[in-house]
Amino acid sequence: MTDQPPVSLAFLDEVLVGVLVLCVVLALVVVLSRIRIARRRETVKQRLAPLRHDLLAVGAGEDESGQARSRLAQDREAGTDLDRAVVDLLTKVRGTPADDLVSVLRERDAVAKARRALGSRSSVKRARATRTLGLLRDPALTLDLVRMLDDRSGEVRIVAARSVGALGPEAGPSAAASVLRAVRSRRSAPGVPATVAMGTLTQLGVQSEPAVALGLTDEDAGVRNVAAAVAGHSLFLSCTPRLTELAAHDPDRMVRVSATEALGSVGRPADVEPIARLLAPHEPPAVRRAAARALGELGGQMAVDAMVRVLADDDRSLAVTSATALSQSEHGRSAIRAVSLDDDAAPTARSAVAGVLQMLDLRDTGRGAR
Amino acid sequence: MADDDDDIRDLVELKLTQSGYTVRACANGVEALDEIRRDPPTLAVLDVMMPGLSGIDVLREVRADEALKGVLVVLLTARSRDTDVDMGFSTGADDYLIKPFSPRELVHRVSALVSRSQ
Numbered sequence: 453m454t455d456q457p458p459v460s461l462a463f464l465d466e467v468l469v470g471v472l473v474l475c476v477v478l479a480l481v482v483v484l485s486r487i488r489i490a491r492r493r494e495t496v497k498q499r500l501a502p503l504r505h506d507l508l509a510v511g512a513g514e515d516e517s518g519q520a521r522s523r524l525a526q527d528r529e530a531g532t533d534l535d536r537a538v539v540d541l542l543t544k545v546r547g548t549p550a551d552d553l554v555s556v557l558r559e560r561d562a563v564a565k566a567r568r569a570l571g572s573r574s575s576v577k578r579a580r581a582t583r584t585l586g587l588l589r590d591p592a593l594t595l596d597l598v599r600m601l602d603d604r605s606g607e608v609r610i611v612a613a614r615s616v617g618a619l620g621p622e623a624g625p626s627a628a629a630s631v632l633r634a635v636r637s638r639r640s641a642p643g644v645p646a647t648v649a650m651g652t653l654t655q656l657g658v659q660s661e662p663a664v665a666l667g668l669t670d671e672d673a674g675v676r677n678v679a680a681a682v683a684g685h686s687l688f689l690s691c692t693p694r695l696t697e698l699a700a701h702d703p704d705r706m707v708r709v710s711a712t713e714a715l716g717s718v719g720r721p722a723d724v725e726p727i728a729r730l731l732a733p734h735e736p737p738a739v740r741r742a743a744a745r746a747l748g749e750l751g752g753q754m755a756v757d758a759m760v761r762v763l764a765d766d767d768r769s770l771a772v773t774s775a776t777a778l779s780q781s782e783h784g785r786s787a788i789r790a791v792s793l794d795d796d797a798a799p800t801a802r803s804a805v806a807g808v809l810q811m812l813d814l815r816d817t818g819r820g821a822r
Numbered sequence: 823m824a825d826d827d828d829d830i831r832d833l834v835e836l837k838l839t840q841s842g843y844t845v846r847a848c849a850n851g852v853e854a855l856d857e858i859r860r861d862p863p864t865l866a867v868l869d870v871m872m873p874g875l876s877g878i879d880v881l882r883e884v885r886a887d888e889a890l891k892g893v894l895v896v897l898l899t900a901r902s903r904d905t906d907v908d909m910g911f912s913t914g915a916d917d918y919l920i921k922p923f924s925p926r927e928l929v930h931r932v933s934a935l936v937s938r939s940q
Contacts, residue, residue, distance in 0.1 A: 504832075511829070512837040512925045541829055547924035 496533045503530060503537075510556065511541045513549040521552055525559035535562055535584075542587045554588050563588065567596060575605035582608055586615020591622040598627050601634040606641055609634055613644045617652030621659045628653055628660035632667045635674050646678050653682040661688050668694045673704035680707060684714025692718050696726055699739075709742040716746030724750055728758035733765075741773045748777025748784065760787050763805060764798035771804035779808050823847045824854035824877070825869035825898070830921070834867055834898070837925040838932065851875025855883055862893050864936055867928070870899035870910070878913055885914040894935050898923060 500507070506520035515521055527534060535557065542553045557563075562584060569581035582600045585593045597619070600612035613634060616627050631652050634644040653660040660682065667679030668691060680698060683691035695718065698711035712730055715723050727750070730743035744762065747755040759774040778784030788805040791797045823838070823845055825831045835845045846863065848854040851872045858866055858880070866884070868877035875883075877897055884890045897910045900921040910918045917931050 508829075508832050508836050512833045512840070514836060514840050541833075544827070544829055544922050545833070545925060546922045547926060549925060550922070 496537075499530055499533055500537055503527060503534060507537060507541060510552050511545055511549050513547070513552075515552065521556055524556045532565075535560060535565070536580075538562075539580075539584050539587060557584070557588065563590075563593070570596060570600065575603075575608055578603060578605065579608045579611045582611045582615055586611070586618045589618055589620075591619055591624075594619060594623050594627055597623075598630045601630050601644070606644075609644050610648055613648050613652045617655035620655055621657040623656055623659065625659050625662050628656045628663035629666070631656075631660075632663050632670070632675055632678065635678050636672045637674070643674060646674060646681070649678045650681050650685070653678070654685055657686065660686065661690065664688055665691055665694070668698060673702075673707055676702065676704070676707045677710045680710035680714050684710070684717040687718055689718050692720065692723065695719075696723055699730060699743075700726060705736050705738060708736070708739045712739060712742035712746050716749030719746065719750050721750070721752060724752060724754045724758075728754065731758055731762050731770075737767055737770065740767065740770050744770060744774040744777045748774075748780045751781045751783065753783070756781070756784050756787050759784065760791065763788075763791060763801035765800070768800065768804065771800060772807065775804045775808040778805075779812055785812065823867045824849070824851060824872065824880070825867075826850055826872045827869070830869065830898070833925060834928065837929055838867075841929045841933070843932070851877060851880045855880050858884060858890060858893060859887070862890050864939070865894040865896065865916075865932060867896045867898050867932070870897055870901055870906075878909065881910075881913050881915060892939070894939055896928075896931060896935070898928070 503524060506515075506523050509515045509520040510524065524534065524538065530537075538553050538556055538560075539562075542550055542557070545553070566581040566584040569577045570585075572578050572581070578600070582597065582603075585596055594616070597612050597615045601609055601616070603609050603612065613631055616623050616631055619627070631644070631649055635646065635649045636643045653664065664679045664682050664686070665688070667675050668683065670676050670679065676698065679691075680695060682688075683695060692715070695711045695714050698707055699715055700708075702708045702711065708730075712727065715727055719727065724747065727743050727746050731740050731747075735743075740762070744759055747759050756778065759778050762774050763771050765771050765774075775788055778788050788808060791801050792805050792809055794802075823831060823834050824847070825834070826849055828849075831847050831849065835847045838845045846857055848857055851868075852874045854866065854868060854872075855875060857863075866880075868880055870877040877899065881895050881897070884893055884895060894916045895914065896917040896919060897915045898919045898921065899906070899910075902920045907918050916935055919928060919931065
């Protein structure tokens, strides 16, 4: 037997030194890049300083003579830095100042520049150009924006979806269909996030109704989910029958939850019974809670009775959701007060309504104090 | 007026100054609270999401201080959900404006609040 040489310790020392050197190098890179960014920002600030007052005057709506607007439009020294400053300001104001900033951008040929940049290799430049075109809120640019919904970069697709939304109903029904298609995952990359697509479709208003109705039958669960949520939020009554089917039978739980919640907004009295069936113990907890919320929205005696029945449920979260939903209507509030006073009521039911009643009392006290 | 965004701060300062108000601008919540305590203004326009102390935190401190009881507070924020608005008003805001905002509307709201309080 020979003793093992202390190679492992020396090796560990080398690794440790290597890691330390790497950390120092990384820290230096971070510091240097921050310094570079700060310097660049300062340079831009100085370059824009002579135009700052004009920029603010237009942004604040304090340029009645139009002279500041004209100086900004004609300036060629500040170049893209000024374009970006105008775009940044445009994201912060609305009304006449926003219209004036748009006219500055147009006069500075920003549309052509942004359109050219849509084909750039850099995803940052494509995203920036998409954002600029969206901020112009010009329906004539819808096609350019819709095309970017198919961009290879997820970030650009998100910016494109938001920009289409900024156009509002004037974007038209085919834009809505494109936004819904963009929700689908592609080549292992995720589609446009559901919340972004929902926001956009909601902004498109009634123009999105045909696409949303079709989306409820899409093979992609993500698309059905977004369509269901938008149908409820936008009060698309034509979607109610399909929402009832999805709430009861869709293979995807998330879709069932969205469809059930949507029925709370667009459901009819006839939908109370099928929604109440979704409170059954064998249903997934998330669907049961969604059903309680929907019944709270719809109201009526049958809905109140169904919600009172689950106040004693083993799922405390469902019981509390139900108590909260009941508190939305006078009828429901009477029901939970009755439960709180009923000595024979299950302790779980009394506990579920106690918190909600406290909240109601606090709210009433607050109103009284005002 | 407190906002960590230079553009918003300068815009609001310019617009309110042009409308005849004297404006003191701060870049964060801590500075804003110090300024409000040092010399209570008639009205404070506060951004909600600021480093250090948020606009809601500043509002809470202002409402808890008897000496600042009369200070009117307008929240100017990008937080647009109903729950955010509820939180703003329930903390004691006198008005709530969502970004992107109309500078002209801000002036109208400030002017209405100030004249009603006098």
